[in-house]
Amino acid sequence: MKRSLGIKTIFYLSLLLFAAFTSALAFRARAEAQPRVINITAKRFGFTPNVITLKKGETVTLRLTSEDVTHGFFMKALKLDEIIVPGQPTEVTLTPQQEGRFTTICDHFCGAGHGNMSMTIVVE
C-alpha cells in the first residue's frame, strides 16, 4: 500500500516537473520571438533618450511617441522614415546590419529649434 502511494507521488511530481519545464521552454521561445522594445519620446527640440545602443543583427522595436507636436524620425542608412503624431504611438522594427553611429533627425518641421533636433543610434 505504502509502496503504491510512493510510486503515485513520484509519477505526479514528475508530471508536474515536466509541465513546468515545457512551460518554461515555451515562455523562453515566446520571449525570444518578441524583439526588444525601446521607448523614444520626441519633444521640441530633442529626443529622449538621446542615444540608444543596438547590437548588429538584433531585431528591436522602437516605440515612438510625441509629447507636443508632430515630429519626424529619419535616418536614411537605417531606412527609418516615420511620422510621430501626438497621441498616436508609432512602432518601427529594424534589424541593423551595419555597425556605426547613425544621426537620426526630426525631419518634420516643428519650430525654431527644429534644425538641431536629433539623436544617435549606435550599432555595435
Added chain:
Amino acid sequence: MKDEVNRRAFMKITGASIGIGVLYRAFPLLGASAAAEEMMQAMHRNNGERIAPFTFVQLSDAHVGFNGPPDPLGTQAFERAVEMVNALPAAPDLVLFTGDLTHDSEDKDEHSRRMKRFKEIAGQMKTQNIKLVPGEHDAGLDGGTLFREHFGETYYSFDLRGVHFIALDNVSRAKPEVGPQQLAWLKRDLARFPKTAPIVVFTHRPLFDLKPEWEWFTSDGDEVMEVLAPYENLTVLYGHIHRDDEHEIGHAKHYAARSLIFAFPDPAKVADKKPNPFDKDHPFKNLGVRVLRERGSGSRPENQFTVEDVELTLREYSGINGIQQILKDPTV
C-alpha cells in the same frame, strides 16, 4: 535636323558670389549654323523670347526676425545685400530669393510682421523683378498659408529672355519633399520644351543628398531630378545650407548661395551641426550674394553664364549700427 538640334547644348550659366548672394550670367552657346537659328526660333516660340544674354542675382536665407545668438546682426546683412545689388554696374534683370525670407514665429501676427519687413527691405532694390520660394522657416508650420497671403504661390514657372525658370517648393509639406502633386505639375510644365531648353530651377533645400543627417536633402529629390535629367542646360539654385556650394551631377549644375545671417561650416570638416561663431571683427564673414551674368555677345559659341561667388568684406565696423561693408570686386 531636329535631332541634331536637340543633341546640342545651347546655353550655359555660370556665376560667382558677390558677398551676400550670387551674380549669374546667362548666355547662349549658339554658333551661326542653320541648326542654331532653328533652335533660336524654337525657343522663341516656346519661351516667348529669343535666347538673349542677361544677369540675375540670387539671395537666400535672410531669416528676418531672427535675433541671435549666434548672430546679433538682425537684418543688417540683408540690407547691405540690397545696397550691394543696387550698386552693381548694371542692374540685374531678375532677383531670385531661395527661401527662409523670415524666421518662423508661432505668433501668426508676429510672423506676418516679419514678412512685411522682408518686403520693405526687398522693396528698396532698384530691380523689382523679384521671384521667391519659401523656406521651412517661412512655410513649414502652416503649410505655406501666410507665405501665399504675402508673396503668392509657393511653386510656379516663368520665362525670361529665352530661359525657363521653375520655382519648386520643398518645404510646405513640413517634411523635406516636393510631393506627388507638384511632381505631376513639373512634368506638365516641362512638356512643351525641347531637351536643349535652358532651364533654371530655384528651390530652398538641395535636391540631392548633400548631408541628410543635417537635413540637407529633399526626400523625393531623386524623382525631381529624374524628371529634369533629360534637359541638357539645367541649373539648380538653392539655399538652406547657409554656405556656398557647387555640385555637378549629370547635366545639372547645383549652386547654393551664402546666407544673409549666420553661416554653417563645411560638414565634411566638422561632426556637429553648429553655426560658425560670430566674429565681431568680421561680422559678415561667410555671408554673401550670388550673381549670374552673361559674358559674351550672345552669338559666339563660347558664350555662357558666369556664376560669381563673392564674400562681403568689412570696411568699417563700430557697433551694430555702424556696419559698413564693401565688396572686394563685384564685377569679378
